[in-house]
Amino acid sequence: MKHLASILLFILLNSLQLIAQATPSDAAELIKKAIDYWRSDSSYTEVDMIIHRPDWQRQMSLRGWTRGDKDSLIIFTAPKKDAGNATLKLNRDMWIFSPKLNQVIKLPASMMSQSWMGSDFSYNDLAKSDQIINQYTHRIIRTEKNNHHTVYTIESIPKPDAPIVWGKEILRIRDDGILLEESFFDQDMKPVKKMLTTKIGPLGGRAFPLVMRMINIDKKDHWTELTNKKGAFNIPLPGYLFTLANLRNPRPWQAP
Numbered sequence: 001m002k003h004l005a006s007i008l009l010f011i012l013l014n015s016l017q018l019i020a021q022a023t024p025s026d027a028a029e030l031i032k033k034a035i036d037y038w039r040s041d042s043s044y045t046e047v048d049m050i051i052h053r054p055d056w057q058r059q060m061s062l063r064g065w066t067r068g069d070k071d072s073l074i075i076f077t078a079p080k081k082d083a084g085n086a087t088l089k090l091n092r093d094m095w096i097f098s099p100k101l102n103q104v105i106k107l108p109a110s111m112m113s114q115s116w117m118g119s120d121f122s123y124n125d126l127a128k129s130d131q132i133i134n135q136y137t138h139r140i141i142r143t144e145k146n147n148h149h150t151v152y153t154i155e156s157i158p159k160p161d162a163p164i165v166w167g168k169e170i171l172r173i174r175d176d177g178i179l180l181e182e183s184f185f186d187q188d189m190k191p192v193k194k195m196l197t198t199k200i201g202p203l204g205g206r207a208f209p210l211v212m213r214m215i216n217i218d219k220k221d222h223w224t225e226l227t228n229k230k231g232a233f234n235i236p237l238p239g240y241l242f243t244l245a246n247l248r249n250p251r252p253w254q255a256p
Helices: 002-021 024-039 123-127 244-248
Strands: 042-053 056-067 071-078 086-090 093-098 103-106 136-146 149-158 168-174 179-185 191-203 206-216 223-233
Touching (some): 024 149, 103 244
Antiparallel strands (some): 093 103
């Protein structure tokens, strides 16, 4: 019995040591790894987006480019009535272009929480990239094994002076950098929406989240699903892609 008690005490102390080693910097590094894995130095993707509501559903297609962890361009290609709508992010600034208005509009901070193209994603969801690293504090609250991978659950809480609408976020990240889940909580710490990776497969020469769904928890049967159909990473991208001129009048670009 004494020997068994000693073994149990050793296991307990070892577990506490592992928890203590899960420092905030480790958690931040895991999140940065996930962002870097998703975007790489540069990326190109072709995506189908389904917006689902209890009484209707619509599908759109888009092309997306990223440069580093701060710049991105998204251009809708279908259906015809949505083709040409585009969003450009440069560092912290974001612009949208509407062919119907034939106008480029810079989004003010007050509009960043609004729905992007009527979906369950907000402009903030598109813009945050490294924001979650710099403006939150992080800690690992759980570690588990899943399909031969270690999965880390991370609690991210906005810093006191950060301009963040959420009370906290909970992320589940696989050891290879794939984001499995991201939950958003309001200031009362009630869950508002959740993004789930529902399918992982090969894309652009790597394992990648092929299907991701953003679920609106407050509204039953409201969700938006993104399906990545084609992707390329760490590819040369011309500088003209990430300009206001190209946002309004996209120049031809051949996918790799």
